[in-house]
Amino acid sequence: MNKIYLDNNATTMVDPRVMEKMQPYFIEKYGNPNSLHGFGTETHPAMGEALNSLYVGINASDDSDIIVNSCGTESNNTVLKGIYFDLINNGTKNHIITSQIEHPAIRQTCEFLETLGVDVTYLPVNDDGIVTEEILKQHIRKDETALVSIMWANNETGLINPVKELAAMAHEHGALFHTDAVQAVGKVKVDVQETDVDFLTFSAHKFHGPKGVGGLYIKEGLNLTPLFHGGEQMGRKRAGTVNVAFMVGMGYALDLAVNALDFENKEVRRLRDKLEDAIVSINDTIIIGKRELRTPNTILVSFKGIEGEAFLWDLNWNGIAASTGSACSSEDLEADATFQAMNVDTDLSHTGVRFSLSRFTSESDIDKAIEVIKKTVERLRSISSTY
Numbered sequence: 001m002n003k004i005y006l007d008n009n010a011t012t013m014v015d016p017r018v019m020e021k022m023q024p025y026f027i028e029k030y031g032n033p034n035s036l037h038g039f040g041t042e043t044h045p046a047m048g049e050a051l052n053s054l055y056v057g058i059n060a061s062d063d064s065d066i067i068v069n070s071c072g073t074e075s076n077n078t079v080l081k082g083i084y085f086d087l088i089n090n091g092t093k094n095h096i097i098t099s100q101i102e103h104p105a106i107r108q109t110c111e112f113l114e115t116l117g118v119d120v121t122y123l124p125v126n127d128d129g130i131v132t133e134e135i136l137k138q139h140i141r142k143d144e145t146a147l148v149s150i151m152w153a154n155n156e157t158g159l160i161n162p163v164k165e166l167a168a169m170a171h172e173h174g175a176l177f178h179t180d181a182v183q184a185v186g187k188v189k190v191d192v193q194e195t196d197v198d199f200l201t202f203s204a205h206k207f208h209g210p211k212g213v214g215g216l217y218i219k220e221g222l223n224l225t226p227l228f229h230g231g232e233q234m235g236r237k238r239a240g241t242v243n244v245a246f247m248v249g250m251g252y253a254l255d256l257a258v259n260a261l262d263f264e265n266k267e268v269r270r271l272r273d274k275l276e277d278a279i280v281s282i283n284d285t286i287i288i289g290k291r292e293l294r295t296p297n298t299i300l301v302s303f304k305g306i307e308g309e310a311f312l313w314d315l316n317w318n319g320i321a322a323s324t325g326s327a328c329s330s331e332d333l334e335a336d337a338t339f340q341a342m343n344v345d346t347d348l349s350h351t352g353v354r355f356s357l358s359r360f361t362s363e364s365d366i367d368k369a370i371e372v373i374k375k376t377v378e379r380l381r382s383i384s385s386t387y
């Protein structure tokens with residue numbers, strides 16, 4: 001059976017060109033970049049090229065820092081715990097603001113910081129599912145709030161927050177601003193200078209790079225206590241031998257993703273809209289979040305009378321991969337938290353199913369998915385006691 005992958009917000013296929021680019025750094029050029037001999041130093045040009053692609057990809061200035069690390073989760077932990085050590089533990093400030101719709105990598109880290117005595121505010125969203133400046137303004141405390149951390153795009157709904165305005169509001173009140181841009185980088189234009197964010201998280205496996213490598217942007221002039229001590233790598237900002245192959249892969253993957261942004265916003269969007277139109281034509285179906293406010297690849301849908309997991313099971317049986325929540329935490333029923341924050345009708349809320357496309361999704365994938373989704377909804381509703 002031809003399998004169709006519509007779960008690209010969980011992870012993406014490595015672009016074959018990225019795979020090819022990484023290949024030499026496993027077997028031929030496997031030196032430790034910190035070694036003084038030729039095996040070490042021959043990795044340097046490729047690492048420099050990769051770092052350059054990362055700077056260009058998010059438009060970071062030469063004087064800022066980009067720390068290459070293991071994943072988006074690590075970047076988020078580095079920022080939140082760094083702020084704790086730098087501004088909170090020493091008594092300077094004691095308040096962090098985040099939102100109710102963040103990924104667990106932010107939410108659970110904030111919950112951990114609360115156990116250490118940090119005062120954390122979890123902002124609600126407006127009726128469109130967006131964290132607005134007005135909402136932030138009601139909760140931010142001048143010279144008390146140390147950090148505002150609001151995601152660029154939500155992993156469940158794809159809804160995009162007004163990062164530039166939120167960063168400006170944070171700065172006006174003397175707070176630093178971080179954004180978890182894991183679901184934005186590679187899908188929409190991300191410019192750290194234009195938005196004036198202080199810290200930004202990204203992760204290679206969401207834009208057709210390898211899993212297990214991510215990055216953290218730190219604006220020039222700022223410093224964070226590192227999460228890892230024990231080496232001089234990354235300018236002493238993140239100890240641990242750098243995974244050269246993955247760093248090379250992430251840099252090239254971002255290059256390719258940025259070059260494909262037009263395609264993402266036209267062709268991937270066209271296929272997403274085609275799928276969405278077909279889903280909307282099914283009775284008693286709601287799509288979460290206005291289309292024009294979302295990343296071009298994402299649909300979160302609720303089918304009345306159908307239990308999300310049963311639906312996914314059926315889809316999977318028919319060769320289609322989708323998701324009920326974030327793959328890294330489906331146990332948490334993260335979509336439920338998002339639904340609650342958005343006040344979605346609870347009759348429908350437990351049945352959220354996410355379809356997320358990529359530049360590798362084809363027209364025939366979408367045609368087949370439409371056919372299977374319609375049949376599956378019909379079949380499950382015919383045996384449902386609540387429909």
Ligand code: PLP
Nearest residue numbers: 071072073103105155182183203
């Ligand atoms: N932040 C968001 C918004 C995500 O969607 C994810 C992964 O799903 C992460 C963080 C975690 O990224 P990583 O898998 O690289 O740790």
